[in-house]
Structure formats: C-alpha cells, structure tokens
Amino acid sequence: MPRSLRPRAGCGARTGGSSRAGRCSAPSPCATSSTTSCSGPGGHIGYGIRPSARRRGLVTWALGEVLPVARRMGLDRVLVTCADDNVASARVIERAGGVLEDVRETELGxxxxYWITLAD
Structure with a gap:
C-alpha cells in the first residue's frame, strides 16, 4: 500500500477553466495511510482553494472523491482539520460526515x- 496518494482533480473538468499553470482552481486532497501523521495540524486529508475559485463546490467535490480512495487504502476513518474561524470549510467537512473532536492550538493557529468514518 502506498504511503501517500495525491489525486489531483482535473483543472478544466470541474471548473471549465484552463489547466495551464497558475490557472488551476481545483484543490489537491491528500490521503495518507499513516496514522502517526495525524499528530500535526493537517490530518489525513488537506485541501486548499484560491480565493477566486471559492464558492463553486470544488472542495465538496474533491473531498467526496478522496474519501473512497482513503477507504481503499485501508483507513477506517480520517482526520480532517480546518482553521477555527473557517466556517465554510467546517460546513463542508460536517456535510461529509465529519464529527468535531475538539479545537486545538497548533503551530498554524x-x-x-473532525473525524470522518468511512463506509465499507
């Protein structure tokens, strides 16, 4: 089983935009099979989206795509984190089944x- 997997969403497929460097607006979720990597601020799955591409459902779509990949990697649940003040990201995680564990101080603030239990 690979240590990490970084499926990249096709830039033009979801956004109708160009896939040229600098114009890609699709997030890059990452699922890792290592539970020890969860001790940091990022968790199993991370994503980012440039401000001009927000509010298009890209993160919701990408998170939905990567959860089955994490399950195929043998994970029963995944940790997903977001900044405490990022209401939109918290809402996406909660809609994907995320259950809030706690709010912690990290080196990033x-x-x-959130933990998301993966279905069989």
Missing part, C-alpha cells in the same frame, strides 16, 4: 479537528 486554532484548528478544528
């Missing part, structure tokens, strides 16, 4: 930690 206060972070909300």
């Amino acid at each position: 206060r972070a909300r930690r």
Whole structure:
C-alpha cells in the first residue's frame, strides 16, 4: 500500500477553466495511510482553494472523491482539520460526515479537528 496518494482533480473538468499553470482552481486532497501523521495540524486529508475559485463546490467535490480512495487504502476513518474561524470549510467537512473532536492550538493557529468514518 502506498504511503501517500495525491489525486489531483482535473483543472478544466470541474471548473471549465484552463489547466495551464497558475490557472488551476481545483484543490489537491491528500490521503495518507499513516496514522502517526495525524499528530500535526493537517490530518489525513488537506485541501486548499484560491480565493477566486471559492464558492463553486470544488472542495465538496474533491473531498467526496478522496474519501473512497482513503477507504481503499485501508483507513477506517480520517482526520480532517480546518482553521477555527473557517466556517465554510467546517460546513463542508460536517456535510461529509465529519464529527468535531475538539479545537486545538497548533503551530498554524486554532484548528478544528473532525473525524470522518468511512463506509465499507
């Protein structure tokens, strides 16, 4: 089983945009099979989206795509985090089944930690 997997969403497929460097607006979720990597602020799955591409459902779509990949990697649940003040990201994680574990101080600031149980 690979240590990490980084499926990249096709830039033009979801956004109708160009896939040229600098114009890609699709997030890059990452699922890792290592549970020890969860001790940091990021968790199993991370994503980012440039401000001009927000509010298009890209992160919701990408998170939905990567959860089955994490399951195929043998994970029963994944940790997904977001900044404590990032209401939109918290809402996406909660809609994907995330259950809030706690809010912690990290080297990146206060972070909300959610666990998502993966279905068989």
